[in-house]
């Protein structure tokens with residue numbers, strides 16, 4: 001990871017207009033991504049992680065969704081106001097994505113070779129023969145045995161783990177600067193999950209690719225990410241270096257998430273900790289701390305006003321009244 005910032009997300013707001021009201025799926029998200037950095041975005045289902053990243057690559061279905069505000073600056077150029085023709089050159093080329101289920105991205109009717117070669121020819125301008133050689137090389141790097149033969153097979157001829165390796169090879173085949181991985185291991189067996197995470201870590205380090213890893217699993221981010229953003233109800237509530245955040249979580253929600261991870265030294269008779277209550281309904285959410293119904297430390301002000309960010313050193317922020325002088 002270097003000091004060079006390649007992506008700046010500033011006060012991003014993505015709303016969905018539904019019959020019941022306005023769903024503020026992402027409400028004022030701000031973060032920077034540095035060259036070669038692995039950034040984890042973690043939170044429960046519905047916290048806005050995936051919508052944040054679909055917004056980053058300007059792929060929100062409109063209607064019902066709408067990017068209601070903010071900027072996504074890729075090397076200083078705003079992806080949200082860029083003409084579609086220009087953004088298509090960046091998407092899949094400079095910024096690539098891997099989804100949870102590779103079958104949603106791979107076309108079941110086309111051979112892997114057709115899909116990979118088409119992508120490389122389109123984005124890299126190589127001829128088909130060179131593109132196929134590059135595709136084989138990427139499959140080899142991704143740990144697919146006999147890639148020269150397997151490249152001509154169809155997606156259903158690969159196991160789930162192998163399909164995810166194909167997706168990783170495909171996503172990295174155009175040397176993207178940023179790889180967005182949305183729950184890339186959730187659909188896989190635990191042993192395969194570890195292999196895929198190791199592969200992503202290894203390839204991103206070798207190719208210098210920055211990764212945004214979206215996950216609900218703290219286990220995934222602990223071993224993989226340099227920096228962590230914890231999301232709750234469409235907002236980042238805590239952000240900082242992963243080690244510091246695990247060593248000393250500050251936001252009560254982050255503390256609860258970390259406490260909920262089962263530990264090997266825990267007696268089997270001990271009850272597993274869980275955060276009480278349910279995530280809030282984000283339709284027409286009032287401007288308070290949305291975590292207050294579940295928070296043991298909630299104060300009066302938490303029900304009236306959303307806390308601004310309190311900085312801890314250069315790289316850490318927390319949005320909680322416990323750390324804000326106005327809340328005292």
Ligand code: SF4
Nearest residue numbers: 289292295302320321
């Ligand atoms: Fe709890 Fe208040 Fe902090 Fe929200 S702002 S997490 S309710 S203490």
